[in-house]
Amino acid sequence: MFILLMQFIWLYVDELVGKGLEWQVIAELLFYWSASLIPQAMPLAVLLASIMTFGNLGETYELVAAKAAGISIWKMFKPMYVVMLGISIFGIFVSNILIPVANLKSRALLYDVREKKPALAITEGVFYSGIQGITLRVGKKDKKTQEMQDIIIYDKRSNTSHSTVISAKKGTMTLSNDGRFLFFTLFDGARYEEMESQRNYYNTFPHSTTYFSEEKIMFDLSVLNFNRTDEDLFKHNYEMLNVFQLQYYSDSMKVVKYKKALELKGFVKPYYFFLKKDSLLKNTVISSVSDTVKNVVSLFDPLYKDNILNNAENNTRTVKNVISYAITERFDIKKSGARYDIEWHKKFVLAIACIIMFFIGAPLGSIIRKGGFGLPVVVSILLYLIYHIISLSGEKAAKTMAWSPMFGIWIGVLVLTPLGFFLTYQASNDSSLFNKNAWINIFKKIIPKNKNTK
Numbered sequence: 001m002f003i004l005l006m007q008f009i010w011l012y013v014d015e016l017v018g019k020g021l022e023w024q025v026i027a028e029l030l031f032y033w034s035a036s037l038i039p040q041a042m043p044l045a046v047l048l049a050s051i052m053t054f055g056n057l058g059e060t061y062e063l064v065a066a067k068a069a070g071i072s073i074w075k076m077f078k079p080m081y082v083v084m085l086g087i088s089i090f091g092i093f094v095s096n097i098l099i100p101v102a103n104l105k106s107r108a109l110l111y112d113v114r115e116k117k118p119a120l121a122i123t124e125g126v127f128y129s130g131i132q133g134i135t136l137r138v139g140k141k142d143k144k145t146q147e148m149q150d151i152i153i154y155d156k157r158s159n160t161s162h163s164t165v166i167s168a169k170k171g172t173m174t175l176s177n178d179g180r181f182l183f184f185t186l187f188d189g190a191r192y193e194e195m196e197s198q199r200n201y202y203n204t205f206p207h208s209t210t211y212f213s214e215e216k217i218m219f220d221l222s223v224l225n226f227n228r229t230d231e232d233l234f235k236h237n238y239e240m241l242n243v244f245q246l247q248y249y250s251d252s253m254k255v256v257k258y259k260k261a262l263e264l265k266g267f268v269k270p271y272y273f274f275l276k277k278d279s280l281l282k283n284t285v286i287s288s289v290s291d292t293v294k295n296v297v298s299l300f301d302p303l304y305k306d307n308i309l310n311n312a313e314n315n316t317r318t319v320k321n322v323i324s325y326a327i328t329e330r331f332d333i334k335k336s337g338a339r340y341d342i343e344w345h346k347k348f349v350l351a352i353a354c355i356i357m358f359f360i361g362a363p364l365g366s367i368i369r370k371g372g373f374g375l376p377v378v379v380s381i382l383l384y385l386i387y388h389i390i391s392l393s394g395e396k397a398a399k400t401m402a403w404s405p406m407f408g409i410w411i412g413v414l415v416l417t418p419l420g421f422f423l424t425y426q427a428s429n430d431s432s433l434f435n436k437n438a439w440i441n442i443f444k445k446i447i448p449k450n451k452n453t454k
Helices: 002-011 023-036 038-059 062-068 073-115 243-275 289-297 302-368 375-399 405-428 436-446
Strands: 134-141 148-155 164-175 181-194 207-220
Touching (some): 002 023, 023 038, 023 073, 038 073, 038 302, 038 375, 062 073, 073 302, 073 405, 243 302, 302 375, 375 405
Antiparallel strands (some): 134 148, 164 181, 181 207
């Protein structure tokens, strides 16, 4: 979980650093992210634990002793069935209840973090524009006394075309107790302001310059505060729904698609009445499309032929555009429905994946007879990468409508299930699958020895 969580931290590190967030906010965000990583961590954990446990039993010859006592590998696996059943139920709980809530809260919290302005951090010689309508620059800043020198401030809070420029030789900066207001006390400075509110400003361009020995300025820092957004804005996303809600929205998409088809049929129907059984062409032999147009037009007065053809062309173009738009809209509706179906199947695939990983890891550990963090870790990572790559490829194909949602989500489990049956069968029959000498003997039987002939 820690390794998987690190990739999220590095992914969003630019949005977390430099904003003055409290550690409770970051810890809360990491907690929600960790919940969404359980589907990735749990199958790998089950696979690694199974290989290490039964590999250690095989390495210390405890499996051999158990088999010599008449205990089959199936009886040794039997207590683990109960454990795997509990893990599977927990997996369904995680996918159906825990992850939707965690996704909702993490999405809302991450949105608030992204919207938060950077924290007030004024650097020497660098223009700072984090305060709304204010740009300021400090030449030098004493780290002990916090006294600043060579201060220049561009104030554009009055929404005029020109900024009010304030400069001072030195000054101090303090915050209010609640951190909402910033107070600048400036010494030996000047204030320059364009008087745009006066009449005929663009003829005379009047301005004022005021010199002061001391002046206090207040800035509102409420824009820098961290505010929480209402979570209801995000709760209708398919990643925040449980099984029953996903099923409801999936059925709703099917109803919408059916209604759109009826609307299209009702719109297009008046434009093809000539093709009905009792049309004007029922006794006409049609050899080509051009003959069809010729026969239809010949039924009307020659004075109206041009108008008839123009109207027919416009109507055909209209129907074509409507049908093209309807096809695109239908595909979008179908794609949205597929996303709900994908999330519906993902609620159950975690539970089954954990069971499959156990039936791969346990017999594989009993065959290779290696415990610890050496070979089991390597084998676990390789097998999990195969499962993860196949699952991601299947999910991507399902999202692009290349595969059905059910096949795309379950393809990883379907591919590894035969491997689980095969390894379990080999383990129950004391297979020498990873015995080098056994493979050498097989090749010796296949490849006959060359006999020297005189």
